[in-house]
Amino acid sequence: MxxxxxxxxxxxxxxAPGANAKPARTGEPLxxxxxxxxxxxxxxxxxxxxxxxxxxxxxxxxxxxxxxxxxxxxxxxxxxxxxxxxxxxxxxxxxxxxxxxxxxxxxxxxxxxxxxxxxxxxxxxxxxxxxxxxxxxxxxxxxxxxxxxxxxxxxxxxxxxxxxxxxxxxxxxxxxxxxxxxxxxxxxxxxxxxxxxxxxxxxxxxxxxxxxxxxxxxxxxxxxxxxxxxxxxxxxxxxxxxxxxxxxDRVAVMYLGKLVEIADRDDLYERPMHPYTKALLSAVPIPDPAQRDNRERIRLQGDVPSPLDPPPACRFHTRCWKAQDICKQVEPPLVELSPGHMAACHFPENTTVSETDVVAKAAVVSPEAD
Structure with a gap:
């Protein structure tokens, strides 16, 4: 048009999503x-x-x-x-x-x-x-x-x-x-x-x-x-x-000053890996009542912490239903968990990557962390 x-x-x-597909990303970014x-x-x-x-x-x-x-x-x-x-x-x-x-x-x-x-x-x-x-x-x-x-x-x-x-x-x-x-x-x-x-x-x-x-x-x-x-x-x-x-074409999700996930649009909406992204997508209105009834609605507990005093390590751990001790002690880096799909989570959703694999990827990204 x-x-x-x-x-x-x-x-x-x-x-409809995907109707106007853009050319593949090549060369140096703008x-x-x-x-x-x-x-x-x-x-x-x-x-x-x-x-x-x-x-x-x-x-x-x-x-x-x-x-x-x-x-x-x-x-x-x-x-x-x-x-x-x-x-x-x-x-x-x-x-x-x-x-x-x-x-x-x-x-x-x-x-x-x-x-x-x-x-x-x-x-x-x-x-x-x-x-x-x-x-x-x-x-x-x-x-x-x-x-x-x-x-x-x-x-x-x-x-x-x-x-x-x-x-x-x-x-x-x-x-x-x-x-x-x-x-x-x-x-x-x-x-x-x-x-x-x-x-x-x-x-x-x-x-x-x-x-x-x-x-x-x-x-x-x-x-x-x-x-x-x-x-x-x-x-x-x-x-x-x-x-x-x-x-x-690509979507980056921010939480409290940090990127928690970035991926191609369709991949992120179909397979969100960060719990925060999954919670956001569960709140998107669906016109079809049949689909709406079958969807899991995630309600986050508590308010967004103040950027004056953000939580240590993973900033989302105070509201995350998957949080464990490591989430309060070690900040998860933004690493590639599948081709073109990056997330900052110790226990990502919709992936076979284990916590051990996340730690190994983090060591490659920032070896000085040790």
């Missing part, structure tokens, strides 16, 4: 994140001395190849939005490495990042607060051209009108203001602004969570159409596992 037909995708239905960390200091007293540290992101590693989509999921407060903001360089990381097209951009200054903004863009969660209510749609979508001092062939107005048409809006909307549009239309305006500079990588932070369910399907279909048409690469941050399944 071409992007000019994307409004027809506004039928309220999303393509984006590679290695051991990324973000710690926020907590201060108190008149002298504002540091008394604690919030470990919002604590050692996250993943890669995304050109034309692929990585879904980053987890409960609220797990650090997924912070990870996205560090990739965008809206937040400086405490440690770790962010490589884009093979270049380490971790310590780039704002001046050095300015030309790179053409290649890395972001779709924000709230389509209401992310658009300036005092600006017209033409000024909002045309801002990237002015900020980057880019001259278009037929003028900025024509370029903006083409972008509006690309995302399913009318070129006549050029002189209207954000308050004249619905939530779904505002998100389309935000997407048009993101596409203005023809980026290679888009970080989408909860792009449909603030929209009605019927409108969510329209925006998801639009994002998939745009990816096929423009060869875009996405990092999609979300908590709705149903949306993530339809749009992602």
């Amino acid at each position: 071409s992007t000019s037909q994307s409004p027809a995708g506004a039928e309220g239905t999303v393509a 984006l590679e994140v290695t051991d990324l960390r973000k710690h926020f200091p907590v201060t108190a007293g008149l002298l504002r001395r540091q008394v604690a540290t919030v470990k919002a992101v604590d050692g996250v590693s993943f890669s995304v190849h050109k034309g692929q989509t990585l879904g980053l999921v987890g409960e609220s407060g797990c650090g997924k939005t912070t990870t996205g903001r560090m990739i965008m360089k809206l937040l400086d990381s405490t440690s770790g490495k962010i490589a884009f097209e093979g270049h380490d951009i971790t310590r780039y200054s704002q001046a050095r990042m300015r030309p790179l903004r053409r290649d890395i863009q972001m779709i924000f969660q709230d389509p209401y607060s992310s658009l300036n209510p005092r600006k017209t749609v033409g000024a909002i979508v045309g801002a990237p051209f002015r900020l980057q001092n880019i001259q278009t062939e037929n003028g900025v107005k024509k370029a903006v009108q083409e972008l509006l048409e690309l995302v399913g809006l009318s070129p006549e909307h050029y002189n209207r203001y954000p308050h004249e549009f619905s939530g779904g239309q505002r998100q389309r305006i935000g997407i048009a602004r993101t596409l203005a500079l023809k980026p290679k990588l888009i970080v989408a932070d909860e792009p449909v969570s603030a929209l009605d369910v019927s409108v969510q399907a329209q925006v998801v279909n639009l994002l998939e159409d745009l990816q096929d048409e423009l060869d875009l690469t996405y990092v999609v941050i979300a908590h709705d596992l149903s949306v993530v399944r339809h749009i992602s």
Whole structure:
């Protein structure tokens, strides 16, 4: 389907998982994140001395190849939005490495990042607060051209009108203001602004969570159409596992600042290995009552621990029904338990790998741990 037909995708239905298979990942990743960390200091007293540290992101590693989509999921407060903001360089990381097209951009200054903004863009969660209510749609979508001092062939107005048409809006909307549009239309305006500079990588932070369910399907279909048409690469941050399944090629699951599982979409949804992932998937709504009645519903006990004082070793052991003494003493590393499927668990689900095998794999990954 071409992007000019994307409004027809506004039928309220999303393509079946696996319907739009992406090409195999080959060559160097477009984006590679290695051991990324973000710690926020907590201060108190008149002298504002540091008394604690919030470990919002604590050692996250993943890669995304050109034309692929990585879904980053987890409960609220797990650090997924912070990870996205560090990739965008809206937040400086405490440690770790962010490589884009093979270049380490971790310590780039704002001046050095300015030309790179053409290649890395972001779709924000709230389509209401992310658009300036005092600006017209033409000024909002045309801002990237002015900020980057880019001259278009037929003028900025024509370029903006083409972008509006690309995302399913009318070129006549050029002189209207954000308050004249619905939530779904505002998100389309935000997407048009993101596409203005023809980026290679888009970080989408909860792009449909603030929209009605019927409108969510329209925006998801639009994002998939745009990816096929423009060869875009996405990092999609979300908590709705149903949306993530339809749009992602690989899925990474975060819990309390750490990645606990990462795998190809179909493999993760059919054979989740980490107990936390299994619990999340058991909560996904199923329309068919017959299937719903036969599914095991896992209800996690207790609340998510505070990132100010995370549990030792495995951070999930305080809520895990499989936890044993080793889970409280030794942190399980993220290791490959089957081809392309990685999990951080001493007692993984849906696998023949034993605890001994996990320890052996961990020794290979981090031999200095001994």
